[in-house]
Amino acid sequence: MRLFLHELAAQQRLYWRSREAAFFTFVMPLVFLVLIGSVYGSSEVDGIRGSTYLLAGLLGYSVIATAFAGLAITLVVRRESGVLKRVRGTPLPTTTFLAAVIGSTLVVIALGALAQLLVGRFVVDAGWPSRPGELAVALLVGAACFAALGLAITGLIRSAEGSSALVNAIYLPLVFISGVFFSVDSLPGFLQAVAEISPLTYLLRLVRECVVAGGEGLGGALEAIAALAGWGLAGLVVAVRMFRWEPREA
Amino acid sequence: MEHAIEIRGLRKSYGRREVLHGLDLNVPAGEVFALLGPNGAGKTTTVEILEGYRERDGGEARVLGVDPGRATSDFRARIGIVLQSSAVYPTLSVGELLELFAGYYPSPREPGEVVRLVGLEEKRDARVRTLSGGQLRRLDLGLALVGDPELVFLDEPTTGFDPAARRRAWETIRGLRALGKTILLTTHYMEEAQALADRLAILRDGRIVATGSPRDLLDGHTTVEIRYRSGVEEVVLETEEPTRVLHELTADALAAGRELDSLQVRRRTLEDLYLELTRDGE
Numbered sequence: 001m002r003l004f005l006h007e008l009a010a011q012q013r014l015y016w017r018s019r020e021a022a023f024f025t026f027v028m029p030l031v032f033l034v035l036i037g038s039v040y041g042s043s044e045v046d047g048i049r050g051s052t053y054l055l056a057g058l059l060g061y062s063v064i065a066t067a068f069a070g071l072a073i074t075l076v077v078r079r080e081s082g083v084l085k086r087v088r089g090t091p092l093p094t095t096t097f098l099a100a101v102i103g104s105t106l107v108v109i110a111l112g113a114l115a116q117l118l119v120g121r122f123v124v125d126a127g128w129p130s131r132p133g134e135l136a137v138a139l140l141v142g143a144a145c146f147a148a149l150g151l152a153i154t155g156l157i158r159s160a161e162g163s164s165a166l167v168n169a170i171y172l173p174l175v176f177i178s179g180v181f182f183s184v185d186s187l188p189g190f191l192q193a194v195a196e197i198s199p200l201t202y203l204l205r206l207v208r209e210c211v212v213a214g215g216e217g218l219g220g221a222l223e224a225i226a227a228l229a230g231w232g233l234a235g236l237v238v239a240v241r242m243f244r245w246e247p248r249e250a
Numbered sequence: 251m252e253h254a255i256e257i258r259g260l261r262k263s264y265g266r267r268e269v270l271h272g273l274d275l276n277v278p279a280g281e282v283f284a285l286l287g288p289n290g291a292g293k294t295t296t297v298e299i300l301e302g303y304r305e306r307d308g309g310e311a312r313v314l315g316v317d318p319g320r321a322t323s324d325f326r327a328r329i330g331i332v333l334q335s336s337a338v339y340p341t342l343s344v345g346e347l348l349e350l351f352a353g354y355y356p357s358p359r360e361p362g363e364v365v366r367l368v369g370l371e372e373k374r375d376a377r378v379r380t381l382s383g384g385q386l387r388r389l390d391l392g393l394a395l396v397g398d399p400e401l402v403f404l405d406e407p408t409t410g411f412d413p414a415a416r417r418r419a420w421e422t423i424r425g426l427r428a429l430g431k432t433i434l435l436t437t438h439y440m441e442e443a444q445a446l447a448d449r450l451a452i453l454r455d456g457r458i459v460a461t462g463s464p465r466d467l468l469d470g471h472t473t474v475e476i477r478y479r480s481g482v483e484e485v486v487l488e489t490e491e492p493t494r495v496l497h498e499l500t501a502d503a504l505a506a507g508r509e510l511d512s513l514q515v516r517r518r519t520l521e522d523l524y525l526e527l528t529r530d531g532e
């Protein structure tokens with residue numbers, strides 16, 4: 001536990017010092033919330049006030065951006081540069097290391113969610129989430145699922161240069177079709193079909209049940225929890241088989 | 251004597267190509283052992299098998315009594331590592347990084363003391379990404395030592411060091427030896443091997459072609475090289491009887507009233523032996 005906290009503190013320091021990661025995962029959702037929230041905040045989306053819809057969407061966006069994209073890119077860059085290899089030569093157990101890296105993304109997600117809730121309530125009038133406790137659980141489930149997928153995808157990436165290109169090519173389209181900014185129902189049919197398998201769609205359903213007034217909480221989206229668990233398990237299986245500590249051997 | 255490292259018939263292939271063809275090697279505890287050999291001879295491969303990074307394909311290996319193929323956290327707490335190429339977090343400072351690594355070990359050295367040991371006092375608060383190549387390498391050495399390990403693997407630890415930093419690193423390594431630590435190092439600098447190693451092995455194409463103390467290795471070869479210039483021509487003589495040859499040479503020159511321009515008498519060095527043993531097509 002001491003070792004975990006020691007490493008967690010280091011990972012936090014590393015995160016906040018990497019301006020790029022901190023901008024895309026922490027600052028950007030806040031910027032979107034304020035900018036887009038003030039444009040369509042008072043119109044209605046899917047029968048929900050626009051700013052509330054957007055707040056829930058951006059909570060989910062933070063999870064995929066931090067636990068999936070940020071985690072994967074960071075780990076690939078560290079692997080390809082040789083940092084992971086050096087870390088593995090120390091007595092720090094690999095499980096403790098990975099737990100601290102993932103724990104650090106949870107801290108970022110939690111702080112980001114808090115900031116978004118405050119901005120949501122006081123700047124764009126999105127109100128407080130109806131079920132804050134269940135919202136925390138929903139975000140945790142989402143983070144676990146996306147962290148597993150993030151670890152899995154590192155095994156499929158071959159170079160540091162390629163990592164942000166590939167990761168962005170996967171998660172940015174998902175952000176647009178999974179209902180972060182606008183309703184999935186407004187998409188053309190084939191994109192709706194893709195949205196139906198996107199784990200982000202399910203995370204957002206779960207989050208909205210916990211945010212909007214009259215939402216049913218976790219119990220109202222059990223199929224979403226099941227879908228996230230399925231994606232998470234699949235990610236874990238791939239991660240366990242494909243995760244590497246060193247650049248690929250020739 | 252207790253051996254810190256024991257290797258029997260060690261083999262390793264990458265794909266279909268075998269690069270280690272059955273190495274045998276013992277390093278007694280408390281010794282500084284140098285592994286020499288040309289680029290691609292298999293030094294890094296050997297060292298990384300012993301560190302637990304790479305899997306061997308045959309033979310036996312014991313490091314501190316442990317099979318390095320099953321390296322655990324306890325094993326890693328007892329060894330220190332300088333890899334030939336690796337990296338550390340570029341956004342941390344020298345001091346932060348040493349503190350971080352110190353925290354991984356059960357009984358580390360004091361990070362401030364390690365900073366002084368590798369001569370990075372002035373860079374203590376500098377971010378890693380701002381260090382020069384040689385300073386980074388010194389940090390690598392510091393990180394290998396901060397855990398106060400029993401056995402230290404140094405894969406070309408002083409490559410890129412300026413001469414003063416190299417001398418200083420030698421002093422550090424001698425200091426470790428005085429504390430009873432075992433050191434396995436690889437190097438391309440023969441004077442480094444000569445200055446530090448109790449014993450060394452020369453590796454060529456995945457085979458050991460010579461092993462012993464620097465003195466023993468050179469004792470078998472008592473040849474002395476005599477060089478001088480005669481007109482525009484450079485004359486090189488190799489002899490086992492330097493006194494007689496030199497006497498004759500100088501007597502002739504005196505008698506003829508000539509000068510032996512640029513006269514040099516040189517004992518064979520480790521480098522000569524190395525070059526001879528690793529020459530292609532031998």
Ligand SMILES: Nc1ncnc2c1ncn2[C@@H]1O[C@H](COP(=O)(O)OP(=O)(O)OP(=O)(O)O)[C@@H](O)[C@H]1O
Nearest residue numbers: 249250264269287288289290291292293294295296
């Ligand atoms: N990961 C790898 N995949 C494939 N071949 C490799 C790999 N690592 C090393 N080799 C090959 O194995 C042989 C030995 O390499 P090694 O790195 O052990 O040499 P070395 O003695 O450390 O050389 P140097 O002095 O250049 O560091 C070389 O022919 C090299 O091409």
Ligand SMILES: [Mg+2]
Nearest residue numbers: 293294295334
């Ligand atoms: Mg090497």
